[in-house]
Amino acid sequence: MRKQTGFTLLEIVITVAIFAVASTALIRNASNSVIQTLSIQDRTIGYWLAENELEELRSAPRTEEFFPSVGTDRESVTMANRDWELKIRVESTENPDMRRVEVTVFDEQDLDVEVARLAGFIGKY
Secondary structure: OOOOOOOOHHHHHHHHHHHHHHHHHHHHHHHHHHHHHHHHHHHHHHHHHHHHHHHHHHOOOOOHHHOOOOEEEEEEEEEOOEEEEEEEEEEEOOOOOEEEEEEEEEEOOEEEEEEEEEEEEEEOO
16 A cells, blocks of 8 residues: 655645735735835935025025025925925024025925925025
8 A cells, every 4th residue: 555645735724824924924014115115215305305495595696685584485396207395484593694494395295294304594694
Protein backbone atom coordinates (compact mmCIF):
# COMPACT_ATOMS: atom_id res chain seq x y z
CA MET A 1 0.00 0.00 0.00
CA ARG A 2 1.29 3.43 -0.98
CA LYS A 3 1.13 6.39 1.41
CA GLN A 4 -0.56 9.55 0.10
CA THR A 5 1.54 12.75 0.25
CA GLY A 6 0.37 16.34 0.09
CA PHE A 7 -1.49 18.87 2.17
CA THR A 8 -4.76 18.30 3.91
CA LEU A 9 -7.69 20.63 3.41
CA LEU A 10 -7.25 22.02 6.91
CA GLU A 11 -3.61 22.94 6.24
CA ILE A 12 -4.58 24.73 3.03
CA VAL A 13 -7.36 26.70 4.77
CA ILE A 14 -4.99 27.80 7.55
CA THR A 15 -2.37 28.88 4.99
CA VAL A 16 -4.92 30.91 3.01
CA ALA A 17 -6.16 32.58 6.23
CA ILE A 18 -2.61 33.57 7.22
CA PHE A 19 -1.98 34.92 3.72
CA ALA A 20 -5.22 36.94 3.84
CA VAL A 21 -4.30 38.57 7.17
CA ALA A 22 -0.77 39.38 5.98
CA SER A 23 -2.06 40.78 2.67
CA THR A 24 -4.55 43.01 4.45
CA ALA A 25 -1.78 44.47 6.63
CA LEU A 26 0.46 45.07 3.61
CA ILE A 27 -2.33 46.78 1.65
CA ARG A 28 -3.18 49.00 4.62
CA ASN A 29 0.48 50.04 4.98
CA ALA A 30 0.76 50.76 1.27
CA SER A 31 -2.37 52.93 1.25
CA ASN A 32 -1.15 54.83 4.34
CA SER A 33 2.15 55.49 2.56
CA VAL A 34 0.33 56.87 -0.49
CA ILE A 35 -1.83 59.14 1.70
CA GLN A 36 1.23 60.43 3.58
CA THR A 37 3.09 61.05 0.33
CA LEU A 38 0.19 63.10 -1.06
CA SER A 39 -0.03 65.07 2.19
CA ILE A 40 3.69 65.87 2.09
CA GLN A 41 3.39 66.90 -1.55
CA ASP A 42 0.50 69.27 -0.73
CA ARG A 43 2.37 70.81 2.20
CA THR A 44 5.51 71.30 0.10
CA ILE A 45 3.58 73.08 -2.64
CA GLY A 46 1.76 75.10 0.02
CA TYR A 47 5.02 76.29 1.57
CA TRP A 48 6.39 77.18 -1.85
CA LEU A 49 3.30 79.29 -2.53
CA ALA A 50 3.56 81.02 0.86
CA GLU A 51 7.28 81.70 0.37
CA ASN A 52 6.62 83.06 -3.13
CA GLU A 53 3.99 85.46 -1.79
CA LEU A 54 6.25 86.70 1.02
CA GLU A 55 9.18 87.16 -1.36
CA GLU A 56 6.98 89.05 -3.79
CA LEU A 57 6.01 91.45 -1.00
CA ARG A 58 9.62 91.76 0.18
CA SER A 59 10.97 92.45 -3.31
CA ALA A 60 8.51 95.28 -4.01
CA PRO A 61 10.01 98.78 -4.14
CA ARG A 62 10.44 100.41 -0.74
CA THR A 63 7.92 103.22 -1.08
CA GLU A 64 4.74 104.19 0.74
CA GLU A 65 2.74 102.99 -2.26
CA PHE A 66 3.98 99.39 -1.97
CA PHE A 67 4.02 99.18 1.85
CA PRO A 68 1.28 96.64 2.70
CA SER A 69 -1.72 98.01 4.53
CA VAL A 70 -3.20 96.26 7.56
CA GLY A 71 -5.97 93.82 6.72
CA THR A 72 -6.77 90.47 5.13
CA ASP A 73 -6.73 89.65 1.44
CA ARG A 74 -7.49 86.48 -0.52
CA GLU A 75 -5.92 85.39 -3.77
CA SER A 76 -6.35 82.40 -6.07
CA VAL A 77 -3.22 80.80 -7.53
CA THR A 78 -2.59 77.85 -9.83
CA MET A 79 0.46 75.67 -9.24
CA ALA A 80 1.18 72.05 -10.16
CA ASN A 81 -2.04 71.91 -12.21
CA ARG A 82 -4.13 72.65 -9.11
CA ASP A 83 -5.92 75.69 -7.77
CA TRP A 84 -4.95 77.08 -4.38
CA GLU A 85 -6.39 79.81 -2.19
CA LEU A 86 -4.01 82.17 -0.37
CA LYS A 87 -5.12 84.16 2.65
CA ILE A 88 -2.73 87.04 3.28
CA ARG A 89 -3.14 88.72 6.67
CA VAL A 90 -1.14 91.88 7.35
CA GLU A 91 -0.87 93.09 10.95
CA SER A 92 0.72 96.17 12.44
CA THR A 93 3.61 95.87 14.86
CA GLU A 94 5.00 98.10 17.61
CA ASN A 95 7.23 99.67 14.98
CA PRO A 96 5.06 101.68 12.53
CA ASP A 97 7.57 100.97 9.75
CA MET A 98 7.18 97.17 10.05
CA ARG A 99 4.33 94.84 9.19
CA ARG A 100 3.81 91.20 10.16
CA VAL A 101 2.54 89.21 7.19
CA GLU A 102 1.00 85.76 7.56
CA VAL A 103 0.24 83.70 4.46
CA THR A 104 -2.09 80.72 4.84
CA VAL A 105 -2.56 78.30 1.93
CA PHE A 106 -5.69 76.23 1.29
CA ASP A 107 -6.59 73.74 -1.42
CA GLU A 108 -9.53 75.30 -3.29
CA GLN A 109 -11.43 72.03 -3.05
CA ASP A 110 -11.28 72.10 0.77
CA LEU A 111 -11.14 75.63 2.16
CA ASP A 112 -11.66 74.45 5.75
CA VAL A 113 -8.27 72.73 6.10
CA GLU A 114 -5.10 74.79 5.84
CA VAL A 115 -2.26 73.19 3.93
CA ALA A 116 0.53 75.54 5.03
CA ARG A 117 1.08 78.71 7.03
CA LEU A 118 4.10 80.99 6.92
CA ALA A 119 4.73 84.33 8.63
CA GLY A 120 7.32 87.02 8.02
CA PHE A 121 8.02 90.73 8.42
CA ILE A 122 8.09 93.47 5.82
CA GLY A 123 9.91 96.74 6.41
CA LYS A 124 8.93 100.06 4.92
CA TYR A 125 12.50 101.10 4.10
